[in-house]
Amino acid sequence: MAEARADARGGVRTGLPGQRAGGPGGAPGGYGPGWDRPDSSVRRAREAVRAYVLIVRMWVRSTMAYRTSFVLTALGNFAATGLDFATILLMFSHIHRLGGFTLPEVAFLYGACSTSFGLADLVMGSMDRLGRRVRDGTLDTLLLRPVPVLAQVAADRFALRRIGRITQGVLVFGWSLPRVDVHWTTVNVLIVPMMLLSGGVIFSTVFVVGGAFQFWAQDASEVQNSVTYGGATMLQYPPGIFARDLVRGVTFVVPLAFVNWLPALRVLGEPDPLGLPGWLDFASPAVAAVCCVLAAAAWRAGLRTYRSTGS
Amino acid sequence: MHDLNGPSSGPEAVAGPDPVIELEDVEKVFDVRRKTGWMRRERHQVRAVDGITFSVPRGEIVGYIGPNGAGKSTTIKMLTGILNPSAGRIRVDGIDPARERTRLARRIGVVFGQRTTLWWDLPLRDSYELVRRMYRIPDAAYTRNLDACVELLDLGPLLEVPVRQLSLGQRMRGDIAAALLHDPEVLYLDEPTIGLDVVSKSRVRGFLRDFNAERGTTILLTTHDLTDIESLCRRVMVIDHGRVMYDGGLGGLHDTGESERTLVADFARELPPVELPGARLVSADGPRQSFAFPAGASAAPLVAELAAKHPLVDLSIREPAIEEVIARMYGAS
Numbered sequence: 001m002a003e004a005r006a007d008a009r010g011g012v013r014t015g016l017p018g019q020r021a022g023g024p025g026g027a028p029g030g031y032g033p034g035w036d037r038p039d040s041s042v043r044r045a046r047e048a049v050r051a052y053v054l055i056v057r058m059w060v061r062s063t064m065a066y067r068t069s070f071v072l073t074a075l076g077n078f079a080a081t082g083l084d085f086a087t088i089l090l091m092f093s094h095i096h097r098l099g100g101f102t103l104p105e106v107a108f109l110y111g112a113c114s115t116s117f118g119l120a121d122l123v124m125g126s127m128d129r130l131g132r133r134v135r136d137g138t139l140d141t142l143l144l145r146p147v148p149v150l151a152q153v154a155a156d157r158f159a160l161r162r163i164g165r166i167t168q169g170v171l172v173f174g175w176s177l178p179r180v181d182v183h184w185t186t187v188n189v190l191i192v193p194m195m196l197l198s199g200g201v202i203f204s205t206v207f208v209v210g211g212a213f214q215f216w217a218q219d220a221s222e223v224q225n226s227v228t229y230g231g232a233t234m235l236q237y238p239p240g241i242f243a244r245d246l247v248r249g250v251t252f253v254v255p256l257a258f259v260n261w262l263p264a265l266r267v268l269g270e271p272d273p274l275g276l277p278g279w280l281d282f283a284s285p286a287v288a289a290v291c292c293v294l295a296a297a298a299w300r301a302g303l304r305t306y307r308s309t310g311s
Numbered sequence: 312m313h314d315l316n317g318p319s320s321g322p323e324a325v326a327g328p329d330p331v332i333e334l335e336d337v338e339k340v341f342d343v344r345r346k347t348g349w350m351r352r353e354r355h356q357v358r359a360v361d362g363i364t365f366s367v368p369r370g371e372i373v374g375y376i377g378p379n380g381a382g383k384s385t386t387i388k389m390l391t392g393i394l395n396p397s398a399g400r401i402r403v404d405g406i407d408p409a410r411e412r413t414r415l416a417r418r419i420g421v422v423f424g425q426r427t428t429l430w431w432d433l434p435l436r437d438s439y440e441l442v443r444r445m446y447r448i449p450d451a452a453y454t455r456n457l458d459a460c461v462e463l464l465d466l467g468p469l470l471e472v473p474v475r476q477l478s479l480g481q482r483m484r485g486d487i488a489a490a491l492l493h494d495p496e497v498l499y500l501d502e503p504t505i506g507l508d509v510v511s512k513s514r515v516r517g518f519l520r521d522f523n524a525e526r527g528t529t530i531l532l533t534t535h536d537l538t539d540i541e542s543l544c545r546r547v548m549v550i551d552h553g554r555v556m557y558d559g560g561l562g563g564l565h566d567t568g569e570s571e572r573t574l575v576a577d578f579a580r581e582l583p584p585v586e587l588p589g590a591r592l593v594s595a596d597g598p599r600q601s602f603a604f605p606a607g608a609s610a611a612p613l614v615a616e617l618a619a620k621h622p623l624v625d626l627s628i629r630e631p632a633i634e635e636v637i638a639r640m641y642g643a644s
Binding site: 051054055058061062065066137138140141143144145146147148307308309 | 341393409428441
């Protein structure tokens with residue numbers, strides 16, 4: 001009996017090269033922040049992206065099981081987010097300038113913000129489901145898989161319909177480009193993709209921090225939504241129309257101003273209401289990188305808390 | 312049933328030469344905060360697991376039972392790396408689950424009876440394909456394991472069916488297969504037969520028994536259905552209040568629980584209550600009288616006494632029901 005077992009086991013093992021080789025021989029001493037990494041952080045990031053794509057594909061295919069429903073919700077998403085811009089158009093039917101900005105300039109701000117936010121919302125928007133998973137215990141099943149939990153949570157219930165928001169943002173942004181009064185120097189041309197990308201990353205990190213916060217407060221998704229969705233709406237308007245303290249908060253507390261305000265003000269040649277040094281207009285990528293580090297730390301702390309308290 | 316309680320499975324037994332699960336003085340303490348008024352909170356500690364030590368040799372099937380809130384799931388969560396223990400030492404296949412959760416994940420399979428890991432709107436096969444990619448299962452191993460599961464669990468006609476259309480029993484079989492595709496060393500089953508009908512239950516049990524015999528996969532099973540335990544486990548652990556109350560063969564439970572066997576005697580005619588030394592009369596129903604005696608005692612002298620002094624027609628001995636034994640054990644603790 002024992003021999004038969006040993007034989008069967010041998011067969012099983014030879015069939016699986018590589019599995020034994022995963023990770024270093026033993027854990028490093030002490031529970032440092034990276035103790036559960038199988039290898040270098042680069043490899044871990046690659047694993048995370050791979051797992052993310054795998055799970056997203058499953059959700060997209062699940063969505064396509066109800067094709068009509070998908071088309072309708074995507075159109076609805078496109079239309080609902082488009083209403084924001086309709087509001088702006090309506091305003092401009094009565095005024096010619098808003099906070100010193102012309103209609104194409106506001107469209108530039110609005111389009112940039114919508115595109116960045118749409119990207120982040122598409123990629124990371126599912127983070128606010130974490131609280132529900134913690135409450136009903138289904139987060140445990142994610143912890144049982146050999147891939148990073150963050151990737152699994154981010155990909156959870158991936159909603160392709162959010163592509164509607166991006167489409168809408170890109171259209172408005174594209175409409176504004178030939179109409180804004182900008183001298184397209186090399187710098188100005190380069191700022192645009194930098195602004196969109198950094199913005200997407202900054203919004204994404206806000207989603208991650210908001211998700212991490214739900215390890216402590218499971219019903220905090222509305223707090224997160226006020227920062228993400230509320231922040232996105234705010235950034236669609238020129239900074240000049242808001243109270244100065246609010247602008248300051250958006251710049252320094254939650255660094256959303258780096259998403260589009262500061263770089264866009266530079267492109268449009270408008271003065272900064274806070275009078276910040278000019279080099280900050282180019283700081284978006286650096287701010288995005290710092291946000292990533294902070295968000296990763298918050299996520300790890302949250303996951304560690306969950307693993308010691310259970311809920 | 313009693314002979315299953317071999318010498319190697321007594322409570323003080325040392326695990327075999329190759330233990331795959333080891334726990335030493337493992338504790339888990341939760342801080343529980345309770346609202347006691349406006350903005351006032353009271354903190355107190357709950358010891359969900361209070362010093363558990365045991366080890367499981369490779370290839371064994373162990374039943375892990377206890378009432379709700381006894382600490383069963385907390386133990387499983389620590390063994391799978393979901394929760395970090397507050398104190399003590401845990402090794403699963405040589406890995407510390409708290410430190411190397413993702414590495415451990417490749418070597419264990421987990422099935423929660425109450426929640427599925429299958430993809431609701433997609434054909435069953437798609438869920439298995441995801442497992443294959445996520446665990447990087449080599450093609451040969453994947454094909455072999457999937458074929459084996461499909462055959463033994465009769466999944467063939469279900470592979471192309473969306474999971475939402477499967478019955479509960481079919482879905483459970485699908486979930487078990489999903490947990491075994493990557494050749495886990497250890498399989499944790501949390502109430503694998505909950506909510507299933509009798510046929511599905513016996514099918515799941517039969518599969519687990521065969522799979523364990525063929526592959527030598529170690530299985531740790533929690534359940535409230537003691538038939539699961541009786542048909543699968545040589546060894547059973549009873550846990551309550553975060554401690555191991557019993558660890559040994561199924562038969563040995565009877566000895567510890569002060570359980571009683573029942574002697575049912577049919578006499579030739581209705582008799583007045585019979586005095587039987589070493590046993591007590593439980594019921595007298597016409598010519599039939601029942602006596603209870605300690606499960607550890609021999610029935611022979613009682614039978615001899617009855618046969619010698621009374622007109623005995625027929626007689627039978629009933630083993631104590633395992634449910635009663637365990638219920639008494641919970642009550643005592």
